[in-house]
Amino acid sequence: MRARLLAPLAALLALLLTVTVALAQDGPDYDAWTKVADNAERVTEQGRASDEALETLRAQLVDWREQFLSAQGLNSDRIATLRNQIAALGPAPDAAAGTTESEDVAARRAELTDQLNRLRAPVIAGEEAYLRADGLIREIDTLIRDRRTERLLELGPTPLDPRNWGEAGKALLSTARAIYDESIASWQSPTGRVKLYSNLPVTLLFLFLGALLIGRSRVWIRRLASRIRKLTRKGSGVWRVMVSFGQIVLPLIGIMLLLRALELTGVFGPRAAPLIDSLPAWGASLLLVWWVGDEVFSRNDELATIPINATLRAEARVHIAILALCQVAHSFVWTLVSSENYSEEVRVVLELPVIAVAGVSLLRLGLILSARRVASPDAEGETTQSYAMRLMWFIGRAAMVIGVVGPVMQAVGYGSAGVALVYPAIGTLILLGVITILQRLVFDLYYLVTGERDQEQGGLIPVLAGFVLVLLALPVLALIWGARTADLTEIWARFREGYSFGETRISPGDFLTFVLVFMIGYMATRILQGGLRNSVLPKTRIDPGGQTALLSGIGYVGIFISALIAITSAGIDLTALGYVAGALSVGIGFGLQNIVSNFVSGIILLIERPISKGDWIAVGGQMGYVRDISVRSTRIETFDRTDVIVPNSDFISGTVTNYTRGNTIGRVIAPVGVAYGTDTRKVEKILREIAEAHPMVLANPPPNVVFRGFGADSLDFEIRVILRDVNWSMSVHSDLNHEIARRFAEEGIEIPFAQRDIWLRNPEALRQAVAGQGEPVAPSAPVLDEPPENPTDEPEQNDAPSAEGSEGEGRI
Structure with missing residues (x-):
């Protein structure tokens, strides 16, 4: 039943295939090509044809090669469709492995394969003929180059041989005599005189104008260029060059007028014609x-x-x-x-x-x-x-x-x-x-x-x-x-043919199509980003970091889609390139693993947004503001106004401190110490008033003053406040310290400085050294911040021991 249903469809496809093949055969005439190719092979084998004949034959072969190159693209769409149909049937059965498939699928596979082979026939013929034509062209080029090389290195007669001088003189005299005789004969003939007299006014006019242009045009052009340069400075170089080009054009017109005057005289004959015809080219070259x-x-x-x-x-x-x-x-x-x-x-x-x-x-x-x-010296004083x-x-x-x-x-x-x-x-x-x-x-x-x-x-x-x-x-x-x-044309032809990757040939036209479509997609992506950045996103509640992440994501997606559309529009088959990419992926993966890691980390940062543009962060020992987040790295501006480029992988694998994530509220702690004996409650009250009076300090939660403890030199207090914007923490800390110093001075509260006790062992040695009695005994090293071994046996002395003081240990 299924076979009966497929029969009409198969007949229709066969009819379409016949029409397609008939149209495809309207290509190169391979019979005529065979004759041309056989003749070219015979000529190159004999090697007796002149260079001009070889160039003519080569031009014919180039035309045939262009036709065969076009023939290789015949039925390309239909061939691709048939291949996709065959691939849809699944892999072919393997007789060695004992796999089989149903009769309907096997019949369908055989039918599609036959159609594919018939459509591929003119393509294969075109490829074979193209290779033959290309090989013949290379043979002709090699033959011509070998001939030119032989002529270039051929040893000929030397001009220093005196025997050749006489022959050269005779040849020149013979040519000059022949041209002179032709001119005299033309002058003496009645027809020549009539022609000369009838054209005499025009001839004289042309002679005068030609001589005038040749003799004076260069002077005129130089004066005009000098005036233009004096009249305007901007663009004077452009106008001067354009005007100076008249030094070639006007004298050349004069030469053409002189040549026309010579032709009107009718004096010169055929022997002088090649020289007369070459005068314009010689004059143009000279000018x-x-x-x-x-x-x-x-x-x-x-x-x-x-x-x-x-x-x-x-x-x-x-x-x-x-x-x-x-x-x-x-x-x-x-x-x-x-x-x-x-x-x-x-x-x-x-x-x-x-x-x-x-x-x-x-x-x-x-x-x-x-x-x-x-050479003029550079900025460092060195001449290069x-x-x-x-x-x-x-x-x-x-x-x-x-x-x-x-x-x-x-x-x-x-x-x-x-x-x-x-x-x-x-x-x-x-x-x-x-x-x-x-x-x-x-x-x-x-x-x-x-x-x-x-x-x-x-x-x-x-x-x-x-x-x-x-x-x-x-x-x-x-x-x-x-x-x-x-x-040169061969190089251009090779360039236009492009390069083959598997079944796909990439030509310059395909490349230009790819570039054009990709640029259109890229510009459309940038226009969309600009519209969102300026018109849409500012009206939403998305924070600046989220807007940046959204715009970056749209840019990456847009560029990726533009590349895919450009590749598809250019007709580039990536199947063949896939094998190469697969073979290189392992090596590239090892060589670019850090770049790939940073790239993936950058995408994670843009999606999760643990940090945003403008955040105050600390990472890897660096602290500053986030100024830019790209795919590979993040740029941080430190407080020293220097840019630090941090790889994105450091943000994912390392510890990051974000001081302003979500909000800018932060805490500042200002420590201060007062002298022993100061009223601690009074100090606490003053510090609280100072904290509450600062405009950057939040009232809720209120500022807190903490009596930390009894220090070695002072009673230690701390002001702990919450700021509206932690970015001003250093400025607020400085303001609090200034206000503390002012208020403590007004209230008579002392801010002590550090005090240290110095203990001396064997002070008698010091007294002997001072009094000059005997050799002093080297005292032991003083011990700082260390009390005596038994402080209860001896009272403290705040003054240095006198000469009459007790023996033993003393303290300052």
Whole structure:
């Protein structure tokens, strides 16, 4: 009967599964992928394809890998449901153990397992294809890197060979003659002249405007920046940098106008076209480097980002300009070599003077950066070198080494290695200069917005800004030193793919979802706490300690619930992490047992509230007021105004004295002694009047005066009073003592001081020593507060014994 009822349901589920599988198959075309993968494996095995062909093939493989990564998430919800259904049927029977299950459950388990396997098929296919594509991409990357390494370390022709000089001269003359002949031919042709004359007015206008912008724009921008700096101080750094950026934009516009004027003339032919087309890039590079040099090594001491003297800054600007020209010259040589198909011998000869000049400028610039500077003394009078100065010294030393090694390697024949050292080093210096400019710009923006200027060189805002800028500059630095764009995109792809934990893959998107949801929950918890603290709890009868405990509990519960919701929203399966947590729990338990003990103790304190915020307590030899109760510890402010952090476990396991628990009523005892012979009833009456007159003393219960007994020097009394606020106990005690002293003086009551009797044995020895008769016998040690052995045999003497006194013992 049950089987007949389950049959229609099973048929419906099978139909849904068929539709789901059909939809799931609308994924990657595995037949096309197989052809692409086979071709990629054949190409990598042969290793004869060019770098450009390998890069194109790699781009195709990356696209396929993205598809396979998406395919791994197909049917994820349905697969999770089927797994839960199978788990609900209980553990599978173990044939070895002889366990069985009913036919209906076994049939249902087999049906669900079959559905799960069919849904898992495209996922498994996607995982397998993903691994294959990823492996092929790694092989292509390895092949390209190996080729580049071989070219970098390859020994080529040396530019010092005189036979190569003539060939290089002939190649340059041939190119110059060809460009000249093309220009003359274009000039002599009727069509070219007509074009030149028809465009002459526009050409002249463009030439004039371009020359004007190139020649005068830098002067205009500097004057404008100086005026802005004089008009306003706040935010002047931001406006000055923005305006100074016009030193790049306006001259670049002038270069574009000149280039357009050359195109309108129609004089230059195809041989000069690569050079003409490269002019904007060369001009932009030259202007950018010059601008960075002017900003970093500014003529104004306040604007320079590197603290060196004016003479060295002027020289540094010259070398920066030389390095910019060398970069343009290097690009010019490579453009000629690629467009004219020069030989390797010609290329190295043309490259040698450029790299030599660049090496000299790098060497000199490194000397300037690494020059020793006197560090300013700190607060303790000691001079310490800042991190920026040490970093600048290291950069300068590295520039010096590269400035020498690079040209030498170029000269001996390792031209690729020399070029790969010198020009990336120049690019790195320019990038570091841009970072310092941007860091100062961020600092000026902060000052413009907040009006707060951190005068310290190592302030928090510049340090954080520099750290973020360095992180953002790392990809650019990698590209400068020869990293391929594919290498950076591969790192980004790995980051987007995330990491797998068991059956769960955590991607950056999941992480951002977790952070966003958790922050929303956290802010909602804080808003709820703020509303309760300011609006609801003040209107209740809950004491301040209870309010604090309630708010803390709501905070902990809210954060815990926010974390659970964030984990669920991000789709993170904690099953796999549970095994890791279980394995680490034992070790973590031993290492963090004190922290856990304090945490649990803190929760107990917040729930039971044996102490509250503001209580006067004594624990572990420390006494003071409770100022804050956190989960791990409690902060006590002592009467010396010092904070003592006490672990919460001390409050649970130790003895705590709470003087103000529940109320602030407490007792003060003020002892006092009077001389023997004083009227005790009179003293009691005076003391009672003094106690009753103090405003902090409660009338009920009334003050009590106790005659404690007969002391060694006085008759001992005590005033015992109950105060409205025990926090004023010391002040009340002082007031009572002042009043006792005043009243006793008025009534003639004496407050005695301590008296002691001194007994001397063998006083005759003392008399002989005083009289100078013979050698004195060493007397026995005096006994303090000790009566004679037989006081009844001899009367007391309050005065010191005279020379005629009786022999034996005497007393003072």
